[in-house]
Amino acid sequence: MRILITGGTGFIGKQLAQRLLDLGTLALDGQAPRTVERIVLFDAFDGEGVPSDPRLEVVTGDISDAPTLARITDGIDLVWHLAAVVSSAAEADFDLGMQVNLHGLMTLLETLRQQGRAPRLVYASGFAVFGGVLPHVVNDDTALTPQSSYGMQKAVGELLVADYARKGFIDGRVLRLPTIAVRPGKPNKAASTFFSSIIREPLAGLPAVCPVRPDTPVYLSSPRRAVESMLLAMTLAPEALGNQRVIPLPGLTTTVADMVAALERVAGPDAVKLIRWEPDATIQRIVESWPSRVEAPYARSLGFKADPDFDTLIRAHIEDTAAH
Amino acid sequence: MRILITGGTGFIGKQLAQRLLDLGTLALDGQAPRTVERIVLFDAFDGEGVPSDPRLEVVTGDISDAPTLARITDGIDLVWHLAAVVSSAAEADFDLGMQVNLHGLMTLLETLRQQGRAPRLVYASGFAVFGGVLPHVVNDDTALTPQSSYGMQKAVGELLVADYARKGFIDGRVLRLPTIAVRPGKPNKAASTFFSSIIREPLAGLPAVCPVRPDTPVYLSSPRRAVESMLLAMTLAPEALGNQRVIPLPGLTTTVADMVAALERVAGPDAVKLIRWEPDATIQRIVESWPSRVEAPYARSLGFKADPDFDTLIRAHIEDTAAH
Numbered sequence: 001m002r003i004l005i006t007g008g009t010g011f012i013g014k015q016l017a018q019r020l021l022d023l024g025t026l027a028l029d030g031q032a033p034r035t036v037e038r039i040v041l042f043d044a045f046d047g048e049g050v051p052s053d054p055r056l057e058v059v060t061g062d063i064s065d066a067p068t069l070a071r072i073t074d075g076i077d078l079v080w081h082l083a084a085v086v087s088s089a090a091e092a093d094f095d096l097g098m099q100v101n102l103h104g105l106m107t108l109l110e111t112l113r114q115q116g117r118a119p120r121l122v123y124a125s126g127f128a129v130f131g132g133v134l135p136h137v138v139n140d141d142t143a144l145t146p147q148s149s150y151g152m153q154k155a156v157g158e159l160l161v162a163d164y165a166r167k168g169f170i171d172g173r174v175l176r177l178p179t180i181a182v183r184p185g186k187p188n189k190a191a192s193t194f195f196s197s198i199i200r201e202p203l204a205g206l207p208a209v210c211p212v213r214p215d216t217p218v219y220l221s222s223p224r225r226a227v228e229s230m231l232l233a234m235t236l237a238p239e240a241l242g243n244q245r246v247i248p249l250p251g252l253t254t255t256v257a258d259m260v261a262a263l264e265r266v267a268g269p270d271a272v273k274l275i276r277w278e279p280d281a282t283i284q285r286i287v288e289s290w291p292s293r294v295e296a297p298y299a300r301s302l303g304f305k306a307d308p309d310f311d312t313l314i315r316a317h318i319e320d321t322a323a324h
Numbered sequence: 325m326r327i328l329i330t331g332g333t334g335f336i337g338k339q340l341a342q343r344l345l346d347l348g349t350l351a352l353d354g355q356a357p358r359t360v361e362r363i364v365l366f367d368a369f370d371g372e373g374v375p376s377d378p379r380l381e382v383v384t385g386d387i388s389d390a391p392t393l394a395r396i397t398d399g400i401d402l403v404w405h406l407a408a409v410v411s412s413a414a415e416a417d418f419d420l421g422m423q424v425n426l427h428g429l430m431t432l433l434e435t436l437r438q439q440g441r442a443p444r445l446v447y448a449s450g451f452a453v454f455g456g457v458l459p460h461v462v463n464d465d466t467a468l469t470p471q472s473s474y475g476m477q478k479a480v481g482e483l484l485v486a487d488y489a490r491k492g493f494i495d496g497r498v499l500r501l502p503t504i505a506v507r508p509g510k511p512n513k514a515a516s517t518f519f520s521s522i523i524r525e526p527l528a529g530l531p532a533v534c535p536v537r538p539d540t541p542v543y544l545s546s547p548r549r550a551v552e553s554m555l556l557a558m559t560l561a562p563e564a565l566g567n568q569r570v571i572p573l574p575g576l577t578t579t580v581a582d583m584v585a586a587l588e589r590v591a592g593p594d595a596v597k598l599i600r601w602e603p604d605a606t607i608q609r610i611v612e613s614w615p616s617r618v619e620a621p622y623a624r625s626l627g628f629k630a631d632p633d634f635d636t637l638i639r640a641h642i643e644d645t646a647a648h
Contacts, residue, residue: 094491132567135465143467144483147567152487156480159468163476167418243456243471 001026003039004076006063006108007083009047011184012124015227016080017041018051026078028120029237042072043083044100048185063104069111078234079121081108087128087286089189090150101153109160113169120171121161122233125246127178127219129155131289138291140248140298147289162245173233173241178221178251179290182317191286195220198256199263199314202271203321211280214257217292221251221306222313224320229304236302250296250306252313262310266318325350326362328400330387330432331407333371335508336448339551340404341365342375350402352444353561366396367407368424372509387428393435402558403445405432411452411610413513414474425477433484437493444495445485446557449570451502451543453479455613462615464572464622471613486569497557497565502545502575503614506641515610519544522580523587523638526595527645535604538581541616545575545630546637548644553628560626574620574630576637586634590642 003020005013017039020026025033039056041047042063050058061068063083073079083104084090090097105123112119130138131147146152158174165172183196194211195218201208221229229249241247264272296304307313327344329337341363344350349357363380365371366387374382385392387407397403407428408414414421429447436443454462455471470476482498489496507520518535519542525532545553553573565571588596620628631637 141459141467143465146483146487147490149487149491152483155483159470159476159479159483163470163473166471167473 001034001077002037002075003078003080004042004072005039005080005082006042006104007081007124008039008041009043009045009050009058010082012180012223012226012230013041013043013080013082014047014050015223016082016230017056019227019231021051021053021055026231026235028235040072040076064099064107066107066111069107073108073111073115073119077119079108079112079119080124080230080234081105081121082124084124084154085150086188086190087148087150088191090153091148092189094149097149097153101150102156105157105160109164109170113164118168118170120234121173122230123157123161123172123174124230125154125158125174125176126151127176127248127290127294129158129176130291134291137293137295139295142291148286158246165245166243171238172245173236174246175229175233176246176248177226177229178219178249178294180223180226181220182314183223184317184321191283194283195256195259198275199259199317202263202274203267203314203318205274207274207276209276209278210256211278211283212256212287213279213284214255214260214277216256216284216287217253218255218259218287219251219253219290219292219294220310220313221249222316224316225305225307232303240302244298247299247302247304248294248296249299249304251294252307252310253292253294254310259310262314266311266314325358325360325401326364326399327360327402327404328364328366328396329404329406330366330428331405331448332363332365333367333369333374333382334406336504336547336550336554337365337367337404337406338371338374339547340406340554341380343551343555345375345377345379350555350559352559364396364400388423388431390431390435393431397432397435397439397443401443403432403436403443404448404554404558405429405445406448408448408478409474410512410514411472411474412515414477415472416513418473421473421477425474426480429481429484433488433494437488442492442494444558445497446554447481447485447496447498448554449478449482449498449500450475451500451572451614451618453482453500454615458615461617461619463619466615472610482570489569490567495562496569497560498570499553499557500570500572501550501553502543502573502618504547504550505544506638507547508641508645515607516542518607519580519583522599523583523641526587526598527591527638527642529598531598531600533600533602534580535602535607536580536611537603537608538579538584538601540580540608540611541577542580542583542611543575543577543614543616543618544634544637545573546640548640549629549631556627564626568622571623571626571628572618572620573623573628575618576631576634577616577618578634583634586638590635590638
């Protein structure tokens, strides 16, 4: 099988690629496993720490450029579309967010439609499609009310992928992902980036800033769990999904205080002392506009799972960091 | 005030233009009335029966062409964006639906944003943003689940207009309109066109075909009521709307059987005999996928109203037809 991962040099793209290379095969629809022949990681940037493997190629370019997309999608069987400008960046630079998050997806979908091979595509959305006044518990049927351009672009993306799938132009699946932590690497321009920093930096003996109150709730997934969900979403038979192509994922509901308590249990009180609390009203507002209590019965019925607890999540991060 | 109505030679565009010309002024935000200086009706087609008035100009062109839009929006204060490829046509010709319903809107929004004057814009959406398995009663908080490309394009349009308004690029307002009947003129390519035909044609002594069962429910607005809602949506102060820019409208819930009974009461049994019942499974399926029982508390709180009953609606159609 020939595989394309857009946003492929981002941390989830790299971890997904490594997992596919390690597996060597992928079984779609409960059928016989098929060999992973080739993986194209497409991104705007060359990434650091890209797996070194003869089956893997990195291609850089503009996701909204149709000739580029025609080239990288040629002969592709499976697409994970992860390329995105993250929340704060898309809010600060409206044009960039529209170009990548909306026109990039539209160009990709049209390119795949014109090729007429209806490849399988997994699209990464997120719970930033919600905002403002929300019900106490968000579920599979809660109306999308984005309060950021990033959230709007993801909500539009969900609708586009679902309709292209309904029309049979692609075999599309949308994953609505929780906030992912603990991310490896460095802080990015996501408003949520501190959820990783306040764990990752202290574990490395470095200081970190927490811009929100300890009681701030959050809905999380580990990178490992997100990658497993990416794989499951791709391998499910289309009949299992029917016309219901948007899959809001289960996650772990916790608070910043509980995350910090878990850090102390795993790494000791000195680690916690490296966190400096500097409230930022803008980030507090953005983060609080996202749902933290979520029911995801559809995803659970399909076999998707949440992380069991935050201690486990920190230990997995330590293992993954040590492995690199 | 200088006004642009896209889709302006369609029947709602013409009725709205006539109403504006008759009023001569429009009072925004409860302020002093301002003079209607100029109305541009923009459409792909020259229309029949366009009001003849020195204040009014018809311009034809492609709604997705940026230079055209820059020209017609120059100096404009108010925009009603009604241009759309209707449901069955957008389903049959995916490219055309995307070009007009999605790229047309996106080009318009970007043109207005680049001009930096943040004009007021009313966008016509519809209850075709819903489909599939719906709750017994659809309300302001029901998740959008379009089951047609037209519905997807309208749902995407709602999200785009709301975000452009949130960012302050436009002062946008979305009206989610019920099915409009009785439309004047001829049948179009909307799956819902028969809701008008089965009343309009018999009143004119002509035969009509009804492709659905008599017990089929429908959620309706008269053209008059739709035009009044268009005016109210434009005149409301932005403070009355805040960040809640999508306004699902009240409507009249009835059935085909009750519509036909009203026709008999108003026009006699001979009119009803002109309806031929020829079930069409495709149209039945599409029409049944739309909601018919709707609660619209937000719109009602803003002063929007539904038609009182279908008899009144037929009588208004007869009056409007006689007036032309």
